[in-house]
């Protein structure tokens with residue numbers, strides 16, 4: 001179908017009590033950004049009676065829209081002025097399809113328009129039967145000819161695709177997210193974007209001599225879902241050395257995580273973010289028992305959000321595949337944590353014990369790490 005626009009539908013139920021204007025302008029701006037980021041040509045993104053109309057016939061516009069949170073569904077459509085043009089467009093669309101039956105499903109977007117949707121269904125349906133000889137089947141049509149209309153515009157379409165749902169990125173404020181090279185943390189970041197948060201990613205880097213290609217590639221995928229995505233690389237070799245020197249092996253990962261949190265808290269404040277997110281998952285590995293997670297939480301006063309706390313690994317993998325991060329996540333990578341993994345980790349750490357082993361720890365190391373952070377902005381800006 002040669003469409004000249006895309007009808008974008010968004011969830012109104014989710015908007016109850018929310019600031020509708022803020023939601024609308026964030027969504028419009030995110031759609032525009034997704035298009036320009038990919039070099040997609042478009043004339044306009046305009047709001048029309050509970051829809052956004054994206055005027056573009058570039059096939060890549062659909063791909064761009066499929067990655068914008070806050071959209072319930074979208075349809076490539078032909079936009080025309082009056083009813084006569086609508087008849088021609090609908091006929092062309094129907095003739096292009098191989099089918100033996102069809103139906104018209106019209107929706108009046110503006111209740112001030114006189115012609116009701118039932119009349120529109122009947123009038124257009126009768127015209128199409130007359131021209132094509134096809135049967136009308138209301139229950140199982142070969143093609144559903146959708147028509148949305150206002151006083152001055154008619155849109156005809158035959159396909160609707162499901163959007164990502166959720167809220168537009170930006171309406172809920174900012175969080176920082178600890179991004180490892182694994183499967184979980186990219187998904188955690190994406191779920192926060194889905195709730196309208198813009199996410200600044202932080203990665204602690206074992207080998208600061210080279211830019212970690214895998215992490216940069218993962219961030220490129222994540223930056224498809226939010227405007228102006230930022231990745232902050234924090235070299236952590238000196239921290240790891242300090243831990244190896246001063247901390248018994250069974251506590252090393254825990255102390256490392258606690259120091260991650262302290263560093264992340266500083267970045268959170270700098271970025272004016274409101275929380276720290278991780279890809280932690282209750283009981284998945286030794287460092288993620290409730291005891292250990294709680295000891296990690298005690299290292300900061302910042303709010304910690306763990307969006308994946310209660311997901312099964314198979315559910316997380318499914319989401320990673322849906323969002324397109326999975327393939328990159330399973331690439332091999334030497335994380336700083338691999339390096340510190342003890343044979344017998346503590347699974348039921350007590351805060352008092354951990355505080356004791358941290359006594360010799362020199363926190364100025366964290367100040368020094370902060371001096372060396374490297375910021376990677378979205379490649380497409």
Ligand code: ATP
Nearest residue numbers: 178179180181182183184185202203204278279280
């Ligand atoms: P993931 O698949 O996200 O790596 P995981 O199940 O492998 O998670 P861990 O390796 O124990 O779990 O890490 C738990 C969380 O700690 C990660 O989800 C991430 O948020 C954070 N994290 C771990 N390593 C790093 C790192 N090098 N840089 C930033 N965050 C990290």
Ligand code: MG
Nearest residue numbers: 180181182335
């Ligand atoms: Mg990991």
